[in-house]
Amino acid sequence: MTTEVNKKLNVEINGINVGCNTETRVLDAIRSAGFDVPTLCYDERIGPQGTCRLCLVDTAVDGKTQQVAACTAFTADNMKVETHSDSIKRYRKTLLELLLSETSSPNACPKCLSFKKCELHTATEEYDAKWDAFPPLVPRKKADDPNPFIQRDYDYCISCFRCTNVCNDWEQASAITVKDRGQSNSIASYFKNNLLDSPCTFCGQCINTCPTGALTDKKIVNKTKANKLERTQSICPYCGVGCGIHLLTQNGELKGTEPDFSAPSRGSLCVKGQFASWEFVNNDERLKYPLIKEQGKFRRGSWDEALDLIKDNFTKIREESGPDSLVCWSSARTVTEANYLMQKFARVGIGTNNIDNCSRT
Amino acid sequence: MAVMVGKGAMTNSIEELAGTDLLLVAGSNTTEAHPVISLRMKRAVRNGAKLIVVDPRKTELTRWATRYLQINIGTDIPLFNAIAHVMIKEGLYDREYVAKRTEGFEELTRHLEFYTPEYASQICGITVQDIVDTAREYAAASGKAAICYTLGITEHSCGSHNVQSIANLGMLGGNFGKENAGVNPLRGQNNVQGASDSGALPTDLPGYQKIERPGVREKFEKVWKTDLPKRRGITKITAMDQMLRGRVRGVYIMGENTVVSDPNTNHAQAALEATDFIVVQDIFMTDTAKLADVILPAGSFAESEGTFANSERRVQRVRAAIKPVGEARTDVDILLDIMQRFGVNQNLKNARDVWDEMRSLAPIFTGISYERLEREGGIQWPCPDETHPGTQYLHKDEMDSGMPGYFAPVDHIPPAEQTDSEYPLILTTGRRRSTYHTGTQTGRASGFDLLVPSELAEINPYDAEQLELRDGELIIVSSRRGSVKVPVKITDRSPHGTVFMSFAFPELTQTNRLTSDAFDFITETPEFKACAVRVNKINTPK
Numbered sequence: 001m002t003t004e005v006n007k008k009l010n011v012e013i014n015g016i017n018v019g020c021n022t023e024t025r026v027l028d029a030i031r032s033a034g035f036d037v038p039t040l041c042y043d044e045r046i047g048p049q050g051t052c053r054l055c056l057v058d059t060a061v062d063g064k065t066q067q068v069a070a071c072t073a074f075t076a077d078n079m080k081v082e083t084h085s086d087s088i089k090r091y092r093k094t095l096l097e098l099l100l101s102e103t104s105s106p107n108a109c110p111k112c113l114s115f116k117k118c119e120l121h122t123a124t125e126e127y128d129a130k131w132d133a134f135p136p137l138v139p140r141k142k143a144d145d146p147n148p149f150i151q152r153d154y155d156y157c158i159s160c161f162r163c164t165n166v167c168n169d170w171e172q173a174s175a176i177t178v179k180d181r182g183q184s185n186s187i188a189s190y191f192k193n194n195l196l197d198s199p200c201t202f203c204g205q206c207i208n209t210c211p212t213g214a215l216t217d218k219k220i221v222n223k224t225k226a227n228k229l230e231r232t233q234s235i236c237p238y239c240g241v242g243c244g245i246h247l248l249t250q251n252g253e254l255k256g257t258e259p260d261f262s263a264p265s266r267g268s269l270c271v272k273g274q275f276a277s278w279e280f281v282n283n284d285e286r287l288k289y290p291l292i293k294e295q296g297k298f299r300r301g302s303w304d305e306a307l308d309l310i311k312d313n314f315t316k317i318r319e320e321s322g323p324d325s326l327v328c329w330s331s332a333r334t335v336t337e338a339n340y341l342m343q344k345f346a347r348v349g350i351g352t353n354n355i356d357n358c359s360r361t
Numbered sequence: 362m363a364v365m366v367g368k369g370a371m372t373n374s375i376e377e378l379a380g381t382d383l384l385l386v387a388g389s390n391t392t393e394a395h396p397v398i399s400l401r402m403k404r405a406v407r408n409g410a411k412l413i414v415v416d417p418r419k420t421e422l423t424r425w426a427t428r429y430l431q432i433n434i435g436t437d438i439p440l441f442n443a444i445a446h447v448m449i450k451e452g453l454y455d456r457e458y459v460a461k462r463t464e465g466f467e468e469l470t471r472h473l474e475f476y477t478p479e480y481a482s483q484i485c486g487i488t489v490q491d492i493v494d495t496a497r498e499y500a501a502a503s504g505k506a507a508i509c510y511t512l513g514i515t516e517h518s519c520g521s522h523n524v525q526s527i528a529n530l531g532m533l534g535g536n537f538g539k540e541n542a543g544v545n546p547l548r549g550q551n552n553v554q555g556a557s558d559s560g561a562l563p564t565d566l567p568g569y570q571k572i573e574r575p576g577v578r579e580k581f582e583k584v585w586k587t588d589l590p591k592r593r594g595i596t597k598i599t600a601m602d603q604m605l606r607g608r609v610r611g612v613y614i615m616g617e618n619t620v621v622s623d624p625n626t627n628h629a630q631a632a633l634e635a636t637d638f639i640v641v642q643d644i645f646m647t648d649t650a651k652l653a654d655v656i657l658p659a660g661s662f663a664e665s666e667g668t669f670a671n672s673e674r675r676v677q678r679v680r681a682a683i684k685p686v687g688e689a690r691t692d693v694d695i696l697l698d699i700m701q702r703f704g705v706n707q708n709l710k711n712a713r714d715v716w717d718e719m720r721s722l723a724p725i726f727t728g729i730s731y732e733r734l735e736r737e738g739g740i741q742w743p744c745p746d747e748t749h750p751g752t753q754y755l756h757k758d759e760m761d762s763g764m765p766g767y768f769a770p771v772d773h774i775p776p777a778e779q780t781d782s783e784y785p786l787i788l789t790t791g792r793r794r795s796t797y798h799t800g801t802q803t804g805r806a807s808g809f810d811l812l813v814p815s816e817l818a819e820i821n822p823y824d825a826e827q828l829e830l831r832d833g834e835l836i837i838v839s840s841r842r843g844s845v846k847v848p849v850k851i852t853d854r855s856p857h858g859t860v861f862m863s864f865a866f867p868e869l870t871q872t873n874r875l876t877s878d879a880f881d882f883i884t885e886t887p888e889f890k891a892c893a894v895r896v897n898k899i900n901t902p903k
Contacts, residue, residue, distance in 0.1 A: 148808030172403045172425070196811060201794060203396065219807065232682035235669050237662040238797050240548030241375065241397045242671025242739075247663055247682035254663055254683050264376065264675065264739060270396035271795050276806035278663065281683075283805045286644055287658035288687025298656065303688065303698075306655050310613075311702045313638040313654070317611045323590065327600045327609050331616030334659070335667025335679055336555035337715040338692035340567060342615055343560045345696055346594075348585050349703035353563050353572060353594030354609075357556035358617045
């Protein structure tokens with residue numbers, strides 16, 4: 001069996017050859033060849049569900065043709081894959097129109113308006129699917145949930161179950177589940193469906209995996225405009241895991257954060273990284289100018305005044321009591337470069353090895 | 362651990378935890394303190410791995426545990442020594458690995474002779490059967506067994522010996538230098554690793570190069586064009602004592618709320634008040650900043666360029682998305698300015714220049730350039746040159762120290778402060794998922810008051826009954842150093858005789874007014890995990 005695993009397969013995607021091993025799924029082969037198909041129920045962290053059927057592609061192995069869901073099917077030697085044949089495109093369009101018929105208007109999608117075009121509506125545009133192609137069904141009800149973090153507009157839910165899968169399989173928090181069957185199904189939690197009464201830890205992973213506008217960050221939604229939003233790649237400022245985040249800015253103002261799925265943390269965050277990593281930056285209590293204490297009270301000072309005062313006092317103490325009468329405490333909260341400068345300042349600027357950081361406490 | 366194998370850092374990578382056969386998690390409330398690391402642990406369990414949790418508190422992670430060892434506070438060494446004892450006695454250790462890669466096995470064997478499971482059981486409160494089974498399970502997973510620990514192990518007066526008793530197990534099981542294995546301290550703050558990496562340590566220059574090792578100082582003197590002080594510096598804990606004696610007269614504190622985060626608040630505050638001149642550089646007016654003579658307003662992470670190094674030694678780029686508020690300036694800019702005023706002659710203009718100087722002087726970072734970080738994302742040190750991919754796990758072919766791994770025969774040392782009739786309970790401190798450290802940041806995030814509204818003293822239902830406490834009532838917790846008011850939460854997460862608190866709500870409850878000033882005699886890490894307290898009701902008319 002071990003020899004099978006490492007065996008190289010020849011696979012052709014839309015005429016382009018890619019090498020795969022026997023454990024490669026068709027979807028991964030497609031993406032490695034630089035193509036893509038819509039995958040509304042797929043999250044790489046929980047693996048394939050094969051329920052939305054939008055990733056259906058034409059395959060042929062030794063003349064035997066088959067249509068398979070790319071997310072679940074494995075590649076085979078000499079497999080030829082075609083991702084965008086006319087019949088497949090027509091099929092995807094119809095499938096999307098059926099999904100659209102159970103949701104509210106694409107024009108009012110909270111994710112598309114405030115963040116970026118959601119996966120459902122990106123596919124809708126690509127395949128020119130029409131919202132009103134089929135008689136509309138009554139969309140699912142928005143959840144009346146007072147939690148301050150997660151907005152649950154289920155009128156955009158397409159029952160892909162990524163949220164429940166992430167919650168149960170990835171986070172293993174088991175806060176939400178699918179209630180009822182078919183068209184009357186809904187995403188529900190205990191009691192009155194209020195997440196604050198559930199085991200929800202507010203990690204926000206349901207928001208981040210949702211392919212539509214059904215789940216959004218309540219602190220940001222309706223306060224930003226998707227077309228004006230800029231993203232800066234950075235790292236969460238809390239614990240030592242160092243999860244990747246994007247800082248969201250609009251007109252030079254920090255408006256929120258999102259997880260960075262390209263980082264080793266694979267898009268995961270906890271409640272702090274998801275919902276507490278930016279408001280403090282904009283807080284009114286931020287220190288905005290140097291302060292100098294006189295007769296026990298702080299007054300505003302200039303940078304020159306403050307830095308010269310430090311120089312004068314440290315120099316005086318050093319002359320009177322020697323360099324080892326001064327200490328510098330660096331910070332595990334700020335960037336490594338600032339820590340480097342702090343230790344160099346202590347050693348070169350003052351002349352002491354009395355430099356420590358807060359890692360002990 | 363550094364003395365035994367070379368480096369005190371996570372040996373392996375976070376992602377690897379998901380692929381282990383066995384996880385032994387000691388003194389780590391991972392689901393709350395490192396939620397995203399706990400995802401890999403839960404994944405491992407779902408994949409069929411065993412998860413052994415060692416903790417006095419019945420933490421959330423115990424729900425996933427295949428074996429839960431509810432240990433008495435501060436008795437880790439007897440437990441780990443006894444596990445090692447069983448592994449040796451039953452011949453379950455990795456003989457080939459021990460022969461090839463370690464030294465001191467005979468001494469260890471002799472030393473562990475009297476650490477029988479029966480003896481350890483009496484001290485640590487874990488059954489003989491559990492100790493023996495743990496040893497057998499850990500040994501059976503040899504080469505694919507990872508140990509993770511955090512402050513529950515290190516924040517004791519015998520913290521470094523605790524770590525060594527754990528590292529002994531790692532070597533006996535042949536788990537250093539293998540994928541999905543290792544011994545992994547999970548770092549607390551976002552850039553704890555980077556702060557130490559950078560040489561902000563009294564004994565080390567950048568990249569863990571010892572000041573007192575011949576040749577090291579000279580290398581830096583050449584590049585920095587100056588003579589460097591020869592004698593090692595003092596730690597924070599020592600410095601605070603020296604402040605009270607008038608020997609340390611000035612302090613420059615960057616980004617740290619010392620008064621709230623350090624043990625024995627009254628002592629820390631008195632030390633700073635005795636100091637002639639205090640500079641605080643921070644983003645908020647913390648309790649520590651209030652004691653300063655000069656406060657410098659710093660830029661937050663969202664306003665700064667630079668890098669953080671995470672728990673798995675991965676250097677990752679931090680980028681500025683906005684300008685600093687008001688007249689605030691980034692830490693790097695402030696320090697560059699102040700160094701110029703002190704006549705430090707250097708040609709550094711920004712974070713990238715600073716990083717380039719650091720990597721030119723510290724071989725473990727030399728291959729990590731900003732260009733590579735831009736292109737490839739985070740890179741794990743050691744990374745000696747720019748063609749090196751970075752190091753997923755340490756000690757692969759030999760210990761990082763270049764020497765054999767030394768077994769450490771260590772003995773049980775009880776917590777410095779014991780309970781007595783006046784202070785009959787043990788206070789142990791820690792973290793909660795929705796609050797961070799002293800609360801200066803999470804305290805300013807809307808909605809978080811709904812998750813944990815205030816500090817809570819968690820007490821076992823049995824103790825609560827004895828003390829006639831009702832859930833939620835305000836109580837006074839006192840130690841030999843001070844007392845605080847706090848609402849009580851009755852829960853069996855706390856074992857008998859124990860009070861648990863965090864320190865994220867300093868406005869109302871300054872938990873560290875209670876904690877002990879005992880510290881580890883090697884690393885000087887404070888003993889936050891054990892001090893003696895008493896609980897009193899606030900007398901209200903019936």
